[in-house]
Amino acid sequence: MLKTHTCGELRLQHAGQRVELAGWVYRRRDQGGIIFLDLRDRWGIAQVVIDESASPEAHDAAGQLRNEYVVHIKGTVRARPEGTANSELSTGEVEVVADEVELLNPSKTPPFYINQETKIDETVRMKYRYLDLRRPRMQDNLVLRHKVVKFIRDFLDERGFIEIETPILFKTTPEGARDFLVPSRMNPGTFYALPQSPQQLKQLLMVAGYEKYFQLARCFRDEDLRGDRQLEFTQLDIEMSFVRREDVMDLIEEMMIQVTEQVAGMTPMFKPFPRITYQEALEKFGSDKPDVRYDLAAVDVTDLAGKSAFPVFVSNAGEGKPIKVLRAPGLAGSLSGTQLRKAAEELETLARSAGAKGLAWMALGEKEQDEVKGPIGKFFTIEQKVELFERTGAQPGDLLLFMSDQREVVYNVIDTLRRHLANQLGYTDPTKIAFAWVIDFPMFYWNEEEQRWDPSQHMFTATLPEDLPLLDTDPGKARGSQYDLSCNGYEVAGGSIRIHNRAIQEKMFPLIGQTMERAREQFGHMLEAFEYGVPPHGGIASGIDRLVMILAGEPNIREVIAFPKTQQGADIMAGAPSEAEPKQLDELSIKVVLPPKDDKKSDV
């Protein structure tokens, strides 16, 4: 090794020791007769001092160094002189007096700062990702990611789980997203699908009797990217036999608490995690993955507002459309009439973008006796207002936002406004973390377009035992054994107890508009396997990228993935995706036919 120690480990106790360090020049401070180098490696930064009078050759070599040059030094550790310690640095009490400085490799001037946290255009960061990853922020993130993964592996190993790899080249899996296809050279005209999750395979491992399985599985979904979504991602995949819903939830809850506390050094705001039903989550937060770091829960006032004199509310209530209120604490505060209208208009624009037709509001003055402002105030009697304030907990200076529409629209508007208000009010502190379980999902959503039921998770999800009869009478009311774990407004895990009974499994296919023939073609191996002694089983899957993103306090998933893709699914550094060689296509019996371009111009 070219190093006896890492740059980050040197402490007072090393004083007097002769050491070798190697790393990158993080900063150089040339004082003339004395040169300071901040030498960086993955473990930290150490100050190296080169004194001209003591080591002229080393001083000369150090004078040639520039940022990001790779160097190897030999020297002696000593306590820094009185008054020159740097408390910002973990190695700040010591320095290495170098007598040999060897340049291992020079570097071009990097296109952006490695040694400063400034905003850099993501295009540039992606093009030079290997330099971006040199930055302490990215190194911290990837180290955290490693620790999370390592912790999880150990945690599950201690509890009798074994990790089993499942294939990447497989067959379409029933997750509902678009598949990535891989052509088979040996079987012209046929394709593998990359797994969207190892769902089927892990269930088959339960049939095989492994009982406790996990895998850090790479999964692929060919859908548009988002700040919290990539084409490929890593999923902690777990499946267990002979378990009930609570067994899986308890295991994950314990694991998440320990990871948060022991690896990320944070404490979940709620222990145990609150359990919210799907219905309650929608009614209060408008979302099945609510951010419960803050309250801001919507209040139903359909009965009350329906009796007001506001025509829209009266008619909506009559049609069974809900009327809900979101209270924005202190938001009306000291605003003037004009400012208030402007603020309300901005919120209305946002509400419209979420599907609302409008947004009614009421502002409470700062003092108790102040008049209630807002266009709909006059439609409510004094008594109605008093009750309204009581129910919503409204305080002087609050802004009340009213939503009324089709139920789904109202949910969407609540979710949008709630997230927006939380940001505006400073409730979204990334150093806080709050998990919440969402349970009792409906088994199916009605697909109006196709006139059929779509499974809300996937077709292997078991129905809650008490709701089993509903499958025959009223499938829309049947609740599944599904459980999702939300964290700071993101879904970080989701799973269910599975169907282990072939008769019930077969009942699912017609319900979701699939013929038995088609089901056998796609899932025949599953149905057949289910005839050979399937244990009751269930499991869960957790998006590791997303979890690490939250634990790292990062605003998007790319910050915790070494080589992520852009929103267009491109790798700017390598230039992927790219065209294939004709020879490759020939071997695969594939012909590329691009859609015609530029219809507008050819018309002219």
Next chain:
RNA sequence: GGAGGCGUGGUGUAGUGGUUAACAUAUUGCCCUGUCAAGGCAAAGAUCGCGGGUUCGAGACCCGUCGCCUCCGCCA
């Protein structure tokens, strides 16, 4: 597929139709023995993403296009 934002020296930004395109920082050179976002002096560095158009005149206005980001659709 759609909506919005952004694109100006290496990087981050300013730029109100007429400026020698400004500032900070980085870079290069010189000076400097206790700095740590070191400091001082000096220099170099931009076809303003690309292509059209409007105008006497465009970094700015218009149209198109490309790229990046956020969001909707999609995806749990």
